[in-house]
Amino acid sequence: MNGANFVVQALKEQNVSQVFGYPGGAIMPLYDALFDGGVNHLLCRHEQGAAMAAIGYARSTGKVGVCIATSGPGATNLITGLADALLDSVPIVAITGQVPTYLIGTDAFQEIDVLGLSLACTKHSFMVSSAEELGPIIEQAFEIASSGRPGPVLIDIPKDIQIGPSVTHHLAKLVKTEKSIDHKAIEQAKSMLQVAQKPLLYIGGGVGMAGAVKELRDLIKYSKIPSVCTLKAIGCVPHDSPFFMGMVGMHGSKASNLAIQECDLLIAVGARFDDRVTGKLDEFAENAKVIHLDIDTAEIDKLRQVTLSITDDLKKVLPAINTKLSITSWQKHIAKMKIDYANRYDHPGDPIFAPALLRQLAELMPANTVICSDVGQHQMWVAQHMFVDFPENHISSSGLGTMGFGVPAAVGAQVARPDNMVIAVSGDGSFMMNVQELGTIKRKQLPIKILLIDNQRLGMVRQWQKLFFNGRYSETVLTDNPDFVTLASAFDIPGESIKSKSQIDQALQRFLNSDGAYLLHVSISEEENVWPLVPPGAPNDKMMESVE
Amino acid sequence: MKSLLIIEAQKSPEFLERLLRVCRHRGFTVDSINAETANIKQSTHVTLTVCSDRDISLLTKQIEKIVGVTQVATLQQEQNIKATA
Incomplete structure (x- = not known):
């Protein structure tokens, strides 16, 4: 050998x-x-x-x-x-x-x-x-x-x-030393939870990585503690959970961002106080004590000084801190904010409104569908308006923000889970960054559904140019894009192009019911922006909600 | 703020590169460094003086995460270093 x-x-x-x-x-x-x-x-x-x-x-x-x-x-x-x-x-x-x-x-x-x-x-x-x-x-x-x-x-x-010749190696029997839980810290966390008037869970990607989704859901169900999540933690909490407000941060929900600023105890669970989450760090949850639960010691006190930290496996820690809470007025306030600031899908005219399209797709797609998004405006619309059953069903380049991620990630997900539907949501900028992977889809005959939202722009950069660079659209106009349906057809991937609301229902049916891969190319206005938006350097309660 | 660190690590050809990269990336300037390898113990002993406005724990926690590091000790902070200089 x-x-x-x-x-x-x-x-x-x-x-x-x-x-x-x-x-x-x-x-x-x-x-x-x-x-x-x-x-x-x-x-x-x-x-x-x-x-x-x-x-x-x-x-x-x-x-x-x-x-x-x-x-x-x-x-x-x-x-x-x-x-x-x-x-x-x-x-x-x-x-x-x-x-x-x-x-x-x-x-x-x-x-x-x-x-x-x-x-x-x-x-x-x-x-x-x-x-x-x-x-x-x-x-x-x-x-x-x-x-x-x-x-x-x-x-x-x-x-x-x-x-050269190999040398025999026998796998070592790994002896894992089980770290005993810090009972004193657990009791302190429970005490802090019990005296808090406005506790809030800030859920990060570490929950899914730790395989602690069930433990988190049990805690939320029992304690009825309000919660928000990061981009990477989408799917940890069922989207219709009563006191769950969705994503927090730069493009987070208004309810999430306001709740963060109002809470008096923030429990960060497998989250790392990323700048896209915190906005102006000094004013992030500035009235709150913080409990930080994470497996990585280096994340503790890295950006936010905490009152209490527990560095351990979340699968052990979350059940241990589960406790009954008496926070009725806070829960009512959260419920009211969820209603007052719910997503709206009314949109004038016939051009397609991407958030409404994505919401409709989420409602129609089969259970356990995997969504792989690319990077840009469409990525944020997916995070805001779609919902998935578990975090492993929402795959998005969160930390690095890598354009071109969506299609190859969908390839990996579809190979791993051939019995589940896999949808890649991409933009016209991102799609072109790894477009060669259409060849991989063809080679393996992977039944990946590609939803391509096309505004003929590098949309997120364009949005920032409009808002913060006086509308100087430097190198973000992509009106010379290829014909994407023809491009897909060169890889034997059928598809269609739509541009008006009246075409959506039937197109989504063809998209979801296609036997193999399918490209649904959706033209939208370049004027569409992602709202709300916490401007750079601002605290999270200073959100912009429109251009005006 | 200056800090003096003592670091023990398993011997590997690229350990010093890893260490110095972490120092720079995390915002710490290396003022002095002495590294010795003990071949019998297959270990590397590093004495490091770093300078930064950031809390030294931000660096030591990252150094502790480098695979092969067996010990990180913060021996002295600014005043002592000046006094013994």
């Missing part, structure tokens, strides 16, 4: 059945081993697509996603995907080929110091320098990627080690 065969065997021992990648010179031995090695490989049409497909796979299943690329440009093309996975804490193992050990440092063909490149965009990275290291490193990589706060891990394997 050579090193490459050993890698495939090691992947199987880690229960990896699916990988995403793109072959090339320095990774050819591994691709030879994959040819009949018993691990499914999906050829993406760009290494960035492979990384993002691995992210979609990981986020839709909770498993570690694996992507593979060659040295040099193959490795550099992975970098944006690794950065995306780092900022959204996604468990990924990326394997790159490297030039042979005796050529490292000689500026050989397709040689780049990928270990050096990876330092800023991975949780950890390894360079394999001998056959003996291969087994232990692969084992460690999967453990590091999936434990604690998950993240991407890179393994760089020189070609001579892939070709």
Whole structure:
């Protein structure tokens, strides 16, 4: 068995059945081993697509996603995907080929110091320098990627080690030391909850990553504590939960942002006080004491000094702090704000109003549909107006905000969950960034539904140019877009284009009932903006709600 | 604010790169550094003086997260460093 065969065997021992990648010179031995090695490989049409497909796979299943690329440009093309996975804490193992050990440092063909490149965009990275290291490193990589706060891990394997003989490695029996819960802190948290008049849960992506959705829902159901969530935590709380107000922050709901400013106790659960959430940090929940629950010690007091922190597994902590609350007047106030500031879908004229279209789609789509959104205005409209059953059904590039994320992420999600519908919601700017992945959809005959919202602009940048740069629309006009339906048809993906409200009902039926992939291209006005918006540097209660 | 850190880590070729990158990225300037590798223990011992307006715990918590780091101690803060300089 050579090193490459050993890698495939090691992947199987880690229960990896699916990988995403793109072959090339320095990774050819591994691709030879994959040819009949018993691990499914999906050829993406760009290494960035492979990384993002691995992210979609990981986020839709909770498993570690694996992507593979060659040295040099193959490795550099992975970098944006690794950065995306780092900022959204996604468990990924990326394997790159490297030039042979005796050529490292000689500026050989397709040689780049990928270990050096990876330092800023991975949780950890390894360079394999001998056959003996291969087994232990692969084992460690999967453990590091999936434990604690998950993240991407890179393994760089020189070609001579892939070709050379392997060394037997037996998986170590992991002895996990169970940390005992901090009972004193738990009691203090319960006491703070019980005396608070206006407690509020601020729910982050850590809940889903910890597999603690049930525990969170039990807590909310029992205590009836009001809650808001981050972009990454959409789906943790059922959208119709009585005191849940939706997303908080720059494009959060008005009720969420006002509740944050009014609360007297904020319980941050697997959340990290991101600037898109807090607005002006000094005035974020400025009257509140803060309890911070997180697995990552480094997040405690990083941006907001807290009254109490518990660094532990949310699956243990959330049930432990569950307690009855007497907050009737606060609950009534929250319920009233939800009604007073509910989303409105009245919109004049025949042009399509994207928020209403997305709401209608959410109501029509089957249970357990996975939504993969791209980045921009449509991403925020999805977050505001669609709803999903669980966080693994809403896959969005939250921390890095990577345009081009939606379609390849949908590829990974559809491969992982062939029995569920997967919808990619994209914009005309984002769609073109990884448009080559239509080739992957065609190759694998994936039944992905693509909703392309087209305003012939880089809409979010245009919105900011209008609001904050005196309407100077520098390089955001995309009136020279291709004909997207024709483009899709070149990949054997059928589709249609609509532009008026009267076309929506029938088009959505065709979209949802199509057997295979489908592109629904929706033209909207470039004047549409995402509201509300907390302007940069402003506190969250100073929202803009229209241009006027 | 200056701080003196003592760091122990498992020996690896890129450990110092990781450490210095974290310092810079998190807003800390390295004023001095001394690193020694003990081959018998397969460990690296680093003495580091850093300077920043930010609280030193923001850096030490990030250093503790580097895979292979076994110990981080903040030995001295600004006044002591000046007194012994």
